[in-house]
Amino acid sequence: MLNLNDLYSNRAKRNAGSFLRQIFPRTREPGVINFAGGLPNPDFFPIEPIIAATEKAMRMDGRETLQYGMTEGLLGLREWIADRYARQGLKVTPDQILITNGSQQGIDLIGKVFLDPGDKMVIEAPGYMSAIQSFAMYEPQFIGVSLNEQGMVVDELADTLKQHRVKLMETCPSFQNPSGLAYSIATREALAKVVSQHNVVVVEDDPYAELRFMGAETKSLQAYLGEQVITLGSFSKIVAPGLRLGWTLASPEITRKLTLAKQLVDIHTNLFAQRVLFQYLLDGNIDGHINQMRGVYLSQRNAMVDAMARYFPPETVFTKPEGGMFVWVTLPEDADAMALFNLSMDTEKVAFVPGVPFYTDGKGKNQMRLSFSTQSPAKIEEGMQRLGRVISSYLDAPSKN
Ligand SMILES: Cc1ncc(COP(=O)(O)O)c(C=O)c1O
Known part of the structure; x- marks a missing residue:
């Protein structure tokens, strides 16, 4: 039957x-x-330092580590992430950070919190395949905006935002998946100028930001647009994806909404993995x-x-x-x-x-x-x-x- x-x-x-x-x-x-x-090179995973971090974390904090934790994530880890943004001159507080099960979960939570069926959202054309599929579960109407060597074509974005009531924009401004392109400083500035005139939230999906191997450093879209941006970060490409650890960086208000949504999904991200990673970040040589x-x-x-x-x-x-x-x-x-x-x-x-x-x-x-x-x-x-x-x-x- x-x-x-x-x-x-x-x-x-x-x-x-x-x-x-x-x-x-x-x-x-x-x-x-x-x-x-699109996998990181496994030959360089920091296996020995992670073994050492695991042993140390369990001996120091075994009871807390194996207990339920806070939905927001381990405070020390959130502080570490917030401090790292200070290198770009950004002032970030731990209450702006939510630890997620990879940045992929951040994408899903944003879809849950912002999208109703039929809502319009901008997506890069081409864009990150798993973001397209993940957002598609919330039934938005996608509007593609093209890319060129400088990143998103801002004139096209400006026209799109004028013509449509767009709620959300998915961007991957640093070494984009799939194109490898990065938004130039001029594109970031121009995009910010356009976007700040509209009631729209920008998702800055940024797992490759630290993997620049040539050219001038750029700043996160947070530096240009502040609370209008949700930045998604990840340890997948800078440490190891099997840990499934990423984060969202957003205003405290948006972070609270994302946290409430996450609580109903998985209570919190694997605390054991968070604690081990935190120990590795303290003791290992991440830079x-x-x-x-x-x-x-x-x-x-x-x-x-x-x-x-x-x-x-x-x-x-x-x-x-x-x-x-x-x-x-x-x-x-x-x-x-x-x-x-x-x-x-x-x-x-x-x-x-x-x-x-x-x-x-x-x-x-x-x-x-x-x-x-x-x-x-x-x-x-x-x-x-x-x-x-x-x-x-x-x-x-x-x-x-
Ligand atoms: C642009 C982009 N965003 C998000 C992710 C998801 O990464 P993770 O969930 O491992 O942090 C990837 C993975 O390849 C990606 O390329």
């Missing part, structure tokens, strides 16, 4: 699952060089670790963009990121990156993510995301040589399908 389709909510029926999970089995085939994931990661990603990034310049046909265009983990490739208008993905897997065994799922309106057919973070420079060189061959033979074929 059981017919689950009659029982599932419309929301669950609409959620088709992550496109990455659909292509994941193919990326695990033997011999594949995988540029599809040295981040510097090491910047060096590693820089050499991987250089290997990728240099090899693309050598092996990709001249009609392909790609970003040259100054931080983060991603390069975004644009093929000629009539190319189909999904067909190219299948061809690439069948012939040269190189995986990447085709562009369509990064948009909310079917664009991106001729685009693709590659991550350099988990492959050695030698593998990247080989992978780009193979992919260059696939792209050339695909573009040369009389009928592309």
Whole structure:
């Protein structure tokens, strides 16, 4: 008698699952060089310091650590995060910080707190796939705003905010997933000027902010827009994603609303993980670790963009990121990156993510995301040589399908 389709909510029926999970089995085939994931490089996880931090935290505070905790999160950890913003000259207090189960949970909580079905929200085009899917559960009407080399196209944003009553804007201003682009200082200033004239909240989804390996530092959108921004931070890319620890930084008023929403979801973020991480931050060398990661990603990034310049046909265009983990490739208008993905897997065994799922309106057919973070420079060189061959033979074929 059981017919689950009659029982599932419309929301669950609409959620088709992550496109990455659909292509994941193919990326695990033997011999594949995988540029599809967005994972940090596991060779550099601080395993020994985290073992030491775990032992110390449990011996010092075992009882509190294994007990229920506050929804807001461990005070020491929130103070540490607040202090870190002082490096940018930002005054942040712990009551503006909520510890979340990764920044992904922050995205979901913001959707819960701000979105009713039909509400309009701006999303970068292309944008972070899991934010699109997560917000989609709250049934907003997405409006894409394009990106260029300087970040979001502010004139387009200004027109959009004039024409539509937008409630929420999702941005990833530092080394964006998927494009690797960063908003310049001029873009941040211009965006702030436009946004401050509207009743809209900006989500600054910022897990890669500390992974700049070249170019001038920029400040968080908080510095420009203050309480109009919710910044999402994460330890996933600077320590380890398995900890599932991130945070929201917002006004005390918004933080309270997010905290109430979170309380009903999971009471609080895993206190054991919070306490271990806090000990690691106190005793370990987090700045040295981040510097090491910047060096590693820089050499991987250089290997990728240099090899693309050598092996990709001249009609392909790609970003040259100054931080983060991603390069975004644009093929000629009539190319189909999904067909190219299948061809690439069948012939040269190189995986990447085709562009369509990064948009909310079917664009991106001729685009693709590659991550350099988990492959050695030698593998990247080989992978780009193979992919260059696939792209050339695909573009040369009389009928592309
Ligand atoms: C732009 C962006 N936001 C949020 C996340 C989620 O990160 P986490 O939940 O691990 O903090 C990611 C992960 O790849 C991301 O790329």
